[in-house]
Amino acid sequence: MSIDQSGDVTIQGASLRSLPKVSLHDHLDGALRPSTIIELADAIGLDVPEQDPAALGTWFATQSDSGSLVEYLKTFDLTTAVMQTREGLTRVAREFVEDLAADGVIYGEVRWAPEQHLGRGLTLEQAVDAVQQGIEEGEDAADRSGSSIRVGQLITAMRHADRSREIAELAVSFRGRGAVGFDIAGAEDGFPASNHRAAFDYLAENFFPVTVHAGEAAGLASIRSALIDGRALRLGHGVRIAEDLEVITEEGDEVQVRFGDLARWVRDREIPLELSPSSNLQTGAIAKWGKTLADHPFDLLYQLGFAVTVNVDNRTMSATSLTRELALLVEAFEYDLDDLETFQFNAAAAAFLPVEEREELVEIIAEGFDV
Template sequence: MSIDANGDVAVDGVSLRSLPKISLHDHLDGALRPETIIELADDAGAPVPESDPDALADWFAKQCDGGSLGEYLKTFDLTTSVMQSADALRRVAREFVEDLVDDGVVYGEMRWAPEQHLAGGLSLEQAVEAVQEGIEEGEDAADSDGHGIRVGQLITAMRHTDRSREIAEIAVAFRDRGVVGFDIAGPEDGFPPSRHRAAFDYLAENLFPVTVHAGEAAGVESIRSALLDGRALRLGHGVRIAQDLRIMGADGDAVQVRFGDVARWVRDREIPLELSPSSNLQTGAVAAWGSDIADHPFDLLYQLGFSVTVNVDNRTMSATSLTRELALLVDAFGYGLDDLEAFQFNAASGAFLPVEEREELVEIIAEGFRG
């Protein structure tokens, strides 16, 4: 199989880029175009390591391939530094939507942490409003071009700071103005979800949906805390749930697996896993299983019935798109259109939308894959 320069590939004669997709785990500050970073940095008088877009893209790739979440996260110092004004946030959000449209995405959730964008004098509310304006500009432009898309904000609190309750209140305040859910992100190991129990209690009291980064840089106990303390409806990455599976052997083509309690809970309740293959390799999240896409436990989780979804995590840092991530999985595991459709159905079911709108997404996916 040959993946073209745009990350596209034909499966059963159909271009992956042309198929409708859903993106659940997609960071705003991890999705800036290199040329936009350079232009915004020039406007702000901020230094950049490279002044050429291609060279800057290569710099991100090199910096992010160290096999450590900590090293990977350092690159966000650059992207967030150019996102400190309403105009910059509006532009980045609009371009985010444009890039989703180009990738064939029909529904996306944009996660970002407002508390990291206040250095220019914005309030939390002003930052959220600026991003929403950019989203709506992108949606309107797409609609004018005949491309329907909806994008919701996932407001994120940084797990190593102490503002999660305040950020949770902002998320709930904007629930009818573009915000669809809440998340915590940042360094996972040493900063468990239980540290933010007050915020999660508030969100539960207000019946507000939550996804939690867990099972990326820490193991099963982090996932347990996301479920118990965070009441997570989805798991951000969650790839280390595979550590709660014990391979007992094989009977013909069937693998015999013993489930731990957490793994069985997540599988049986169809809690979506927001897996991001390329990012999971870059951050070392799957180092226990290997260093190639084919070593990723994605296929094991899929075959065992987990609700797996495919995501980009950070388009800039991983030089990727949702189309490319799907193509990499096709290449590694030989998936066909039925498999790729199943991943989109899982994402539609897990989207933070009313059930009627999730059903509409299912219909859009089915029509696109079978048309």
Template sequence: MSIDQHGDHVLQGMSIRKLPKVSLHDHLDGGVRPATIVELADQVGLEVPEDTADDLADWIAERSDSGSLVEYLKTFDLTVGVMQTREGLTRVAREFVEDLAADGVIYGEVRWAPEQHLSGGLSLEEVVEAVQDGIEEGEDAAEQAGHDIRVGQLITAMRHTDRSLEIARLAVEWRERGAVGFDIAGPEDGFLPSRHREAFDYLASEFFPVTVHAGEAAGLDSIRSALLDGRALRLGHGVRIAEDLDVVSRAGDEVLVQFGDLARWVRDREIPLELSPSSNLQTGAISAWGEELADHPFDLLYQLGFSVTVNVDNRTMSRTSLTRELALLAETFEYDLDDLEVFQLNAAAGAFLPVEEREELIELIGEGFER
């Protein structure tokens, strides 16, 4: 089945695109429109490998589909390069929110690393302000178009640099002005969350929510460190928690599984897994299980009761949308609307919002799926 990034899919007579969705793992610099890259690159004098939006989209997709997280991350040199001015940051953030709204998202959390956007002379405070301006402009534009959406910032530190405490303080400073949580991203293997224990200690002292990239390019040790050192309330990807599951036997639809202590803790504590199916294939995160979506341990984790959520990770690099990811999962694992609703309810329950607002999200999702 071929489902394009901007297409729709009908399941049980319902448009997946029109269903209310929650997006928890969506990178700002991974969702820049190719046409915007071409235009902004011309303005700032950045050389791009292709002159048209379509050709550039092809170029990015080809290099993203490498099976290596390291190679996958190289495509961000281009998107980050056009996000070094106030105007560029605001525009990208505005369009990002508009694209979320067009995808049926009613609540989203956008993650990005302010420290990567300073080469144009802006300060950390100024880049966060520029992105927040864009988010609010996008929310207003969506409202005028008849779509209610709210988007919060996940202020992110790069795990291979030494600015995490500074970025953590920045996130807390913006707590009442758009920031809803903190993350660390970048090269995962060899850079355990424990390297940033001081930042995580500070965030814990401020009761500020944390999600941590773990269990993607690195395995169980990264997940363990995210939980113990990072006090992570969610796991960014976390797909390799399946390495702590031993499938003892299969008989038809019945699967007997032996849990490791870490997997049981994540399952029993209902720690949300921010799974991104297409991205997990591209980066080789599921290489231990296979190379096709049908090999992804998503369904195993779901059937075992893990709090699975569905995410795009990087819309541009994976040429995807939340609608497309849900459609692909439905096609591959024969999910119905009830399953898709569970994924959205899991995401709503894991959102970095006050409980009253999470309950409102859950009600909106229920109403939307019932219609």
């Protein structure tokens, strides 16, 4: 089947976009509408590579398809530059929620680093408040259009900087006011979670949920540090946990695998993997296994019982949506509705919400997939 950016296809009589979905790994500064970037850039006198929204979208996708996380991250210089004012942050957050709702998402978590949005005089608190205002405006707009969506903030610290304890305190202070969890992001290789042990100790003392980018640009040692030093409840990407699996035999659909201790721990403890298929290709996270989606260890991890979830990472950079990511997996691995429903159940169970609210999500998903 042919899949465009919207990704909508019909599977077993159901429109993929209309199915209820949960999005756990979605960066605010990686999900701007190209038209919005152009308008916000014009307002502050910032030059952009292309003045046509479609051409700018193509520019992002081309620049991001580098095979390197470091090169991929350079595209964020443009998006963060237009997110330095209250108005810019609020608009981007509002449109973020509207776009999720249009994609069939019923619950999402948006991760972003407030410390990167202080260039025009905002304080950390003002930046978080501006994003929360946009989220609530987006939720209200979705409700008026007949959709129902809830979005929580994952307050993120940059792992190459030294403000993680301060950002952790900021996240906890916004508990109950929009913040549902904490993350560290940025260049992973050379900046392990152990560098931020003080922040993670503080979060643990305050029982505040943590997800950590690990197993994308760095391997098993990074994942180990995320779990031990970061007390991570989820792994951001985590795809390179497959390096701790040794395929012994492979005959048809039967695969015999030897688990390393780390992989077995992640699988047996059902630690969710926030996998992002298109992004993992672009950044070279799956280079060990190949260069196409069919080479992605997603299916191996799924078949072995890991708690896999499907995510977009950065919609602008990957020119994608959650609907499209699911459609690409269907194309690569011939998944059916039962498989896609399992991925949503996994994501709902992994959401940083009280158990009662996670159970409600599961019920909505089950009802929506009953077609």
